[in-house]
Amino acid sequence: MTARKPAPPAEAVAADAHWEAKLAKLRARTRPTVTLSICDDEDLKKAAATARFLEQQAKDTAEKNPGDKASQAAAKAASDHLAAAQAALDEASVELRFQALPRNEFRELLAAHPPTEEQAEKGYDYNPDTMAPILIAAASLDPLTEEDAAEFLGAWSQAEGDALVSAALRVQKTDRMDLGKG
Template sequence: MTTTRKTPSTPQPAAAVDSDAHWAAKRERLLARARPKLRLTICDDPDVKQAVSVAQYNEKQARLLADRAPDDAAAQATLRAAETELADAQAALDAASIVLSFQALDRKTYRALLAAHRPTDEQADEGYDFNVDTLGPIMIAASSLDGITEEDATTFLDTWSDSEAQALLNTAFRVQREERMDLGKG
């Protein structure tokens, strides 16, 4: 005689997950995540940039003195003046700067662009996975949050200095690879 064992009915994994309120909340947060963004700040005025560097240094020095002597009115006044100097210098830098913002493309779009712009034989020999000459302006335009067109991107890449053009290209590509995850310990 054979006996049949009845196993207790357990919910299927998908159903169990769907009914888990903790997972539902986590899932909503995951679905609501925005893709990474990066900014490229351009300032053509070296004096304004230097003023910020000097003001940062002065503020750090004043803070060290003020922290060592919290009851010293002169040290505290020097710190307040240095903080004001830094805020003013930063405001001048912000006013003189052009900020370009970029956002990562969704994975499918990014992969499709890479596939559509295969490297030349020479580029492949140099280790490139894509044709930077054809994909560069497209990637800049596609990831720009400021409305940079492919034509604009091509103009910038052709007319800016090599290091500035590389900074523009690197920002558009780096945002695609920006990681905001931590594997944790263990």
């Protein structure tokens, strides 16, 4: 027997003439994604951060002095410098992209990796040691395998490994909704 999708109440549809369009938008939504950007060149990261700061200062000065051609030119030069610094940082960076799993898949993954007794005492809902590489690979939009994830988690620093796990886990809890108007 196939499940029948119930029709919305006629009075509700009549009250919202745009219901079909809303429903189409809801069905077309994609799952949330996050990007983890990795760059080992501290000088490039500092240069981009400094350029971002200097651009903001130059823009603030230009806004306060709209008729001053020198401050307008300085703001433009700062923006150009930031664009160049950001391009250099982007070129040296590796980006890993993660997407939320469908809800039932994420719940199954959590259930398949229950916490140890010690982890449960610390408040864990799952075993991060066994689940992390699987979650990273499953959520990755890049061809990142469980073996790759396990290798990185073993070789990278604690903070970097935690950032990798956090990106794959954080996207599972990304909320793009609000209660809006009442």
